[in-house]
Structure formats: structure tokens, C-alpha cells
Amino acid sequence: MSWTDERVETLKKMWGEGQSASQIAKELGGVTRNAVIGKVHRLGLSNRAGSAGAPAKAAPKEKPAAAPAAAAKPAAKPAAAPKPKAAPASTPPKEEPELDENGIPISAARRAIIPAGQPLPPQPSANEISPEALAKVSEVEKTAKKLTLMELTEKTCKWPVGDPATDDFWFCGLAVQQGKPYCEAHVGVAFQPMSSRRDRRR
DNA sequence: CCCTGATTCGC
DNA sequence: GCGAATCAGG
Numbered sequence: 001m002s003w004t005d006e007r008v009e010t011l012k013k014m015w016g017e018g019q020s021a022s023q024i025a026k027e028l029g030g031v032t033r034n035a036v037i038g039k040v041h042r043l044g045l046s047n048r049a050g051s052a053g054a055p056a057k058a059a060p061k062e063k064p065a066a067a068p069a070a071a072a073k074p075a076a077k078p079a080a081a082p083k084p085k086a087a088p089a090s091t092p093p094k095e096e097p098e099l100d101e102n103g104i105p106i107s108a109a110r111r112a113i114i115p116a117g118q119p120l121p122p123q124p125s126a127n128e129i130s131p132e133a134l135a136k137v138s139e140v141e142k143t144a145k146k147l148t149l150m151e152l153t154e155k156t157c158k159w160p161v162g163d164p165a166t167d168d169f170w171f172c173g174l175a176v177q178q179g180k181p182y183c184e185a186h187v188g189v190a191f192q193p194m195s196s197r198r199d200r201r202r
Numbered sequence: 203c204c205c206t207g208a209t210t211c212g213c
Numbered sequence: 214g215c216g217a218a219t220c221a222g223g
Contacts, residue, residue, distance in 0.1 A: 003214085020206065035216050037207060042214065046208075155205090155223075178205075209220070 001030030003039060015040055023179050140185040145173030157183035159190070 001007070007028055014024045021040065022033035040046055141161055147170060152158050157172035158181045174183035182190050 022205080032216070033207090034218080038209095038214090038216050041208075153223090204223100206223070207221090210218085212217095213215080 001028075008039070008043070011036060011039060012043070012045065015045060020179060134189065136185040137189055140172065140174060140183060143174070144170070146170035147173035157181070157186055159183070159186035 003011075010028060011024055014027060015021075015036075019027075020033075021036040025031050025033040025036045028036070144161065145156070146161075147156055149171065151173065152171055155176050157174045157176050159172040160169070161172060162169035172183055172186055174185075176182060177184050177187045180187045180190075
């Protein structure tokens with residue numbers, strides 16, 4: 001395969017979106033990630049600055065240790081992400097009353113904040129998500145690494161758990177699924193296949 | 203061991 | 214220009 005305009009275009013687009021070289025290679029097909037990286041360099045876009053009014057990068061001499069790629073796009077803004085913890089709509093009445101539907105103890109603070117609290121953006125209703133996925137999340141939240149915002153990296157699940165206004169708030173922090181912002185379990189509930197979508201014939 | 207991008211260098 | 218091999222790192 002050769003680098004046709006189309007392929008280069010795809011490469012540029014995906015690279016600009018922060019996709020990894022291997023992912024781009026997979027998408028393009030017929031090339032390895034090395035080929036992609038090589039091309040990226042030859043195109044002179046090794047720096048993922050791409051667009052956005054974020055030129056800066058005056059002296060690229062040092063390596064700030066911290067991953068600069070993360071500052072590009074992903075991370076941050078967990079609030080925009082869908083919230084887990086569905087409402088106690090249909091809770092399988094089999095657990096202890098001290099635990100919520102996820103088997104997590106309900107803290108007093110949490111109880112206190114909910115009635116008074118306001119925002120808590122609309123959450124995907126539990127019954128729209130596969131029970132398996134939810135079950136997985138429930139398990140995962142028990143073993144989550146409970147990271148703080150600043151501890152998040154491209155490799156840590158950025159799924160927020162709990163109420164930001166409470167001490168009982170943290171990010172999952174488990175190993176992310178390749179190319180995704182969440183761990184496998186959370187990817188499962190975050191990326192649901194479009195439910196009712198009809199493919200139109202062309 | 204999985205992965206990431208960066209660099210080199212024969213082609 | 215291309216990309217496998219290699220390097221350096223998480």
C-alpha cells in the first residue's frame with residue numbers, strides 16, 4: 001500500500017485527534033504503526049499541536065516528565081462524561097439496606113448531599129444499559145484505584161464515581177482500554193451501541 | 203508483556 | 214519517500 005491522498009488525509013485526521021499510531025495503522029490497513037509514525041514524522045506533524053489555539057511549545061528541549069500529550073485533548077472535563085450510579089429506580093431488593101445498588105456503602109455525606117444538591121446532570125438510565133455491563137461496573141467500583149483528578153493519566157480510567165461535592169468522589173483509575181478513556185467495564189456503559197438506529201440503504 | 207512515539211538507516 | 218528495526222519509555 002502507498003500513501004495516497006486519502007490515506008494521508010485519514011492519517012492526519014486521526015493523528016490530530018490523538019489516535020495512536022497503531023490505531024491509525026489498523027484503520028488504514030496494510031501498514032504498520034511504524035509506517036504510520038514514519039509518515040507522521042515526514043509530514044512534520046510529530047507534534048500533536050495540530051489545531052486549537054495552543055501553539056506555544058517555544059523550546060522543545062526539555063521533557064517535563066509529565067505527559068504533554070494528555071494536555072492536548074483528553075482528560076479533564078469528567079463532568080461532561082456520562083455519570084454512572086443510576087437512580088435507585090429499580091433496585092433488586094436482595095442486598096443489605098446499608099448498601100446501594102452497586103454494593104457500595106452509602107455514606108452519610110452522600111445522603112445529605114443528594115436532597116439538597118441540584119445539578120447532577122441527566123444520567124443514562126440503568127435500564128438502557130445491558131445488565132452485564134452494569135454488573136461489571138459494580139464490581140469494578142469496588143476495586144477501583146480511586147484516583148483524584150490530578151492523578152489521572154491517559155492510561156487511567158476517567159470514570160467519575162460519587163458526588164463531586166462530597167468526599168465520596170473519585171475516578172475509577174483502572175487500566176484503560178486501548179484508545180478509550182475508560183476501563184473495560186466503564187467503556188461498556190459509556191459506549192453503548194446506538195439503540196434504535198436504522199441503516200438507510202443508499 | 204502489553205503498549206506508546208522517536209530515530210535510524212538500508213532500500 | 215518508505216518502513217522495519219531499534220530505542221526509550223509507561
